[in-house]
Amino acid sequence: MKIMDLCHCGLDPQSSVMSSKIALFPGVFDPFTLGHLSLVERGLRLVDEIIIAIGVNLEKKTFFPLEQRIEMITRLFESNPKIKVRSYKGLTVDFAKETGAGFILRGIRSVNDFEYEKNIADINREIAGIETFVLFTEPQFTHISSSLVRELLTYGRTVAGFVPDNLNIDDYNKNIRK
Numbered sequence: 001m002k003i004m005d006l007c008h009c010g011l012d013p014q015s016s017v018m019s020s021k022i023a024l025f026p027g028v029f030d031p032f033t034l035g036h037l038s039l040v041e042r043g044l045r046l047v048d049e050i051i052i053a054i055g056v057n058l059e060k061k062t063f064f065p066l067e068q069r070i071e072m073i074t075r076l077f078e079s080n081p082k083i084k085v086r087s088y089k090g091l092t093v094d095f096a097k098e099t100g101a102g103f104i105l106r107g108i109r110s111v112n113d114f115e116y117e118k119n120i121a122d123i124n125r126e127i128a129g130i131e132t133f134v135l136f137t138e139p140q141f142t143h144i145s146s147s148l149v150r151e152l153l154t155y156g157r158t159v160a161g162f163v164p165d166n167l168n169i170d171d172y173n174k175n176i177r178k
Contacts, residue, residue: 022103024095032167094128106136110142
């Protein structure tokens with residue numbers, strides 16, 4: 001194992017003491033779904049802290065404004081000090097380095113997701129030395145995607161069963177539809 005590898009697995013190369021392991025969980029989270037929640041909860045078994053990183057792409061039209069997504073997710077995890085919510089612009093690996101995250105957490109629902117995520121993980125490792133770990137979506141959540149939830153919301157349908165109950169998404173949706 002090289003010194004560089006020690007840094008990324010949580011070992012301080014100057015001592016044999018474990019340092020904090022931080023993972024960045026990037027996404028648009030428009031909205032945050034039960035699948036996302038499952039990944040965060042399971043990811044916390046592997047790292048000490050997760051930063052839910054809401055990527056900002058000014059050219060992408062979102063259903064919920066950035067401020068509401070930050071508020072919803074922050075409220076969802078307000079009792080867990082191991083989870084932080086932040087927004088960022090630019091490359092995910094640059095934000096990971098800025099926050100001290102040594103890992104990127106991603107989820108895979110299908111074979112198509114695997115190909116996409118593998119390519120990004122390879123590039124992130126090459127350009128920034130940041131490892132990506134992937135968790136497979138639990139079977140009961142593989143059909144849930146933010147885009148499908150947004151479509152249901154667009155047509156005024158309930159999204160109970162697709163998003164965390166305490167996200168209070170229907171309250172936010174009423175404000176948007178006014």
